[in-house]
Amino acid sequence: MTKILVVDNHGQFTHLEHRALRDMGIETELIDNDTPPEDIDADGLVLSGGPSMDDIGNCAEYLDLDIPVLGICLGMQVMAHVLDGEIGEGEYGGYADVTVDITNEDDPLVGSLAPETRVWASHADEVKQVPSGFERTATSDVCGIEAMSDSDRDLYGVQWHPEVAHTEEGEEVFENFQSVCE
Template identity: 35%
Template structure:
């Protein structure tokens, strides 16, 4: 194992253990902790990066879990996956709404721009030569407005904001699940 250390904040996803497994397969040490740990815990953990897991909940519900604010203040990379993307968006000033169409299963997203998260990653190209990535979606809600400083880095017709990034702060988020084998390039991400 390398000396890198990742903190996974668990929002209740049924695949949080799989996220940890993929991190460990990359020879990086990680620990899973509940999403409601204190800001002090997050600051003292000594993480080189934080992953916000998925959840079955909706971020706009009256009582819903949020990431500790310290996760966004440490100056380290943060990756939000599914619900993790949604809570990142909402907590940082974006907007999340119930989608008109749920996505569950295989989808293809177009990589947009040149994000570090998708650098040199594609499964196919469209007629215009744009990179396409095969992914596994599982969501009903979606980000409809980006927080300040973010840009869209992947999209499809059903989910116009399928991934977003604030490269300056090293915040990345994906609506799909890179940890499952159905997302063929997930480990590369």
């Protein structure tokens, strides 16, 4: 059975990420972001959203564990920040229902959602430039980088929240990530 841990970055929807995976029959548990990397035994990690880049614990070190990682909102921004991308304030601001255009139909995480999907996302902060080795895999009219992937290293990020009911194909994102982890 695939084991995917959810790293708690203290976001308001973190428990929903954990529940979504559990409800899919995935072995999962919620761990705090200060868990030592050497204590992690999993087939994949979800870096949850959260309120602040100042409270990301050991998330940077988790990217070196050689297991697939899915960053959601702040989790995606952590990847960009740590791996030479750029993050910044979004022009749109808070939460909104957004139509996202999938720009790479072959992407293992979001390609199956093509050509577009409706999502619930916060754009207070967002990735402004993808890190080396990544490609932008989704965009919208309010955010230039709604998703990014480095399939060689199995590192993936989405600006939106696949775990909330307002995101139409959120479970499919988690299913696709499960497939990457297997």
